[in-house]
Amino acid sequence: xxxxxxxxxxxxxxxxxxxxxxxxxxxxxxxxxxxxxxxxxxxxxxxxxxxxxxxxxxxxxxxxxxxxxxxxxxxxxxxxxxxxxxxxxxxxxxxxxxxxxxxxxxxxxxxxxxxxxxxxxxxxxxxxxxxxxxxxxxxxxxxxxxxxxxxxxxxxxxxx
Ligand SMILES: CC(C)(COP(=O)(O)OP(=O)(O)OC[C@H]1O[C@@H](n2cnc3c(N)ncnc32)[C@H](O)[C@@H]1OP(=O)(O)O)[C@@H](O)C(=O)NCCC(=O)NCCS
Numbered sequence: 001x002x003x004x005x006x007x008x009x010x011x012x013x014x015x016x017x018x019x020x021x022x023x024x025x026x027x028x029x030x031x032x033x034x035x036x037x038x039x040x041x042x043x044x045x046x047x048x049x050x051x052x053x054x055x056x057x058x059x060x061x062x063x064x065x066x067x068x069x070x071x072x073x074x075x076x077x078x079x080x081x082x083x084x085x086x087x088x089x090x091x092x093x094x095x096x097x098x099x100x101x102x103x104x105x106x107x108x109x110x111x112x113x114x115x116x117x118x119x120x121x122x123x124x125x126x127x128x129x130x131x132x133x134x135x136x137x138x139x140x141x142x143x144x145x146x147x148x149x150x151x152x153x154x155x156x157x158x159x160x
Contacts, residue, residue: 004056004092006099009048013060014041016084017053020063025085028146029122052099054083054092061087064096066104067115076111077104088124097132105160112160117143117153126154134158 009017018040020026027034035043044051047065054062062083069076079100083092104112117140118125134156143153 004054004061004095006052006054006095009044009051009053009060009063011041011044011048013053013063014044016060017044017063020061020082020084023085025088026082029119029125030082031116031144052096052103054096056087056092062092062096064100066100066112068107068109075109076113077107077109078113078115080115093128094132101160110160111157113137113155113157117155119144120152120154126156129156129158132158 014037018035018037021030021035021040047067050067051063051065053060062081064079064081066077066079068074069078081093081096081100083096101112114129118129120126120139135158137155137157140153140155142150144151
């Protein structure tokens with residue numbers, strides 16, 4: 001894959017991000033069960049200062065977002081990430097995470113964890129996070145329910 005760029009998100013990314021969020025291979029590892037275009041627009045509007053996208057051929061093909069801690073947690077942040085299923089395994093997630101690390105370091109963040117946990121059956125993500133230097137902090141028993149099946153969560157953390 002030739003070069004892609006990482007930039008802040010805008011409402012123009014709503015359709016591409018909404019398509020990605022609703023892809024089965026992406027949505028099965030998210031807490032929310034799909035998203036309408038309106039939901040995605042509201043999400044972008046709410047977090048766009050903290051929302052990076054990877055753009056390829058003029059289209060957003062991945063996103064990473066973060067939320068800063070406050071008060072005694074002000075040195076911490078949590079994050080979420082997803083890459084369009086058609087573009088997995090091409091280094092986009094790694095570039096997004098490294099851009100996120102740089103932005104958070106510049107804000108004085110020293111501890112980063114995932115929003116909630118990682119689905120324990122999300123082997124790709126767990127391998128991805130391990131390669132990026134995250135460590136497992138603990139298991140969240142039956143944290144998620146997909147259909148009638150409980151799935152554990154894995155809390156991960158990385159110091160910046
Ligand atoms: C997890 C995710 C963000 C990774 O993004 P990506 O752009 O595909 O990842 P990269 O190409 O940067 O991969 C970097 C490394 O992660 C690991 N990795 C990525 N996909 C993997 C897979 N399917 N199986 C095993 N390891 C994998 C590898 O170590 C890889 O390094 P390598 O290419 O040298 O082997 C992406 O798979 C995704 O969006 N998944 C669906 C949504 C999701 O699970 N989000 C996270 C929720 S916690």
